[in-house]
Amino acid sequence: MPQEYRLILKNADLPGYTPDIDCYLRHGGYETLRKCLALPVRELPDGKKQTAQEQIRDEVLKSGLRGRGGAGFSAGLKWSFVDRKSGKPIYLICNADESEPGTFKDRQIIHKDPHQLVEGMIIACFANDVHLAYIYIRGEMPEGARLLNKALRAAREQGFLGKNILGTGFDLEIHVHRGAGAYICGEETGLIESLEGKRPYPRIKPPYFPAVLGLYLCPTIVNNVETLAAVRHIMAMGAMEYSKLGTPNNTGTRIVSLSGHVKRPGYFEIEVGKVTLGELIFHENFGGGLRDGRRLKAVIPGGSSAKIFKAGEKFKLKRKGPDGQMATVEVDLLDLPYDFDSLQQAGSMSGSGAIIVMDDSTDIVGALANISEFYAHESCGQCTPCREGALWMSKALHRMAHGRARRADPDYLLSIAQNIQGRTICAFGEAASWPVLSFVRKFREEFDARGAADESKAATATGRTPAAK
């Protein structure tokens, strides 16, 4: 039976579990930090010596942990790119901007168990020689910011933060920095600009890879809340044990945010790839199915930027067969394992782990209009294709959703979207165009029908017959 596997959220919803440090300490909190700080130098078989820091970085790499913020990039690899020779300070920033529509997982960690994020951050900072770190939390989470500040204060009082942490000589400060309502601050280089006190205009890569030229043009690590919380668990249980959770190349657990037309929306922590999309939507341990009498129409599998799936779609996935050979298998949408690689092979992504379910009552044109309005509002405006294109798409879709669709609209939308993706400074360009490309292509008949109906309605109203075609 498909079930939740609670690692990060193990305690969060226990009766009586509170976000303060006493409760966390009673549940074994900060023991992992103590262990990490005290790791003795290890001698490798080849005679080389490995410091405590190197051992932690090695464990995180071996755990297979992939970033939970959106791109799913290996956390250990990201850390290995940090320029440790520049002589400049190294910074770490926890990305708590959580603004990808559909996503509400980091909120659970911050509100219910903030100390495990703090502990994970301290370990990550120690491992990477970071002495100053920030938590960038979105402005609309004032309560979360208060809880984090309280957690940091308590950690400082207990000697887990500040100067000479637990007598080891390691110094670290962490501060909370609040955003002010702009989605683009979630993009890591936009976030860095924002933290520098500027408009959050994403930087162009190359050369501005945060690992080399990040905050104040110093080497910087940006990791998502859930990623950093996972670091704490990897170090508590060991990379070997952690990587047994989930599936190969998609290790560990992941908190899925499920919303839209299901009976039991909510957050569910699963072993990555051990539960299918269909189980997440229909199984009683998860979404519990659609409202009575409704049928599935579409699923957005990884936050609103992800390409939409249409009910009944089938995909060809590459799988390792029992004989060890790679084989192509056909998989139904609902049988897709919820992991990074399967969703990518199916042409979309697991992104921020946010699933939005739509039943047959949904007006697909209206849904896309809603999404496009978000991107039109949130474009930072630096790149012409994104700034103009996102607005054009939103305007056209608004018109379509309000009874003034044209036959030419679907192609118009596709051509705008195609001219945005790949032509912008940051991945917001893709985020804005992928929904349009996928909605229009997969639900083409609905967009076409809307155009035809509105054009003939307009023609009747003006007494003219529609142009032939």
Next chain:
Amino acid sequence: MSLAVPPALEAEIDTLISHYPQRRSASLMILHALQDHFGWLSQEAIEWTAAKLGLQPINVLELVTFYPMFRQAPAGKFQFKVCRTLSCALGGGHALHGHLCQKLGLDPHKHGIQTTPDGKFSVEFVECLASCGRAPVLMVNEAFHEAVTPDQAEALLSQCR
């Protein structure tokens, strides 16, 4: 006219500045602190912030005009921010917004923030508030409310005094 920043607030702001190796980084945090205190960000507040950080006023103004949470005009004493984005829209966010507007005599189709003439309430749509599983979602000032029915919305209104 210069801004009257109480000493306690200025001390708090100085602490915020000390959190960063470069003063400019404190801009957003200072603007939050000033907006929390004064209710909005006046030209004086912008100039005060710039002077405090050794910046030109334009460096601060460009933040105030970019970030949606900052206001250059007063808003209602009770600010209702209703989530507009997809999961909430699928779960009745627009009906909730419409209901609030209707109760307060505001126009649900008007763009942007609207405030009642007595200055008591404002209503606006905002983008996804990161609680999409409990749609529809709204915030009243800093308090967060989930799965808000029209009845609950009316109860919230009547609790605002």
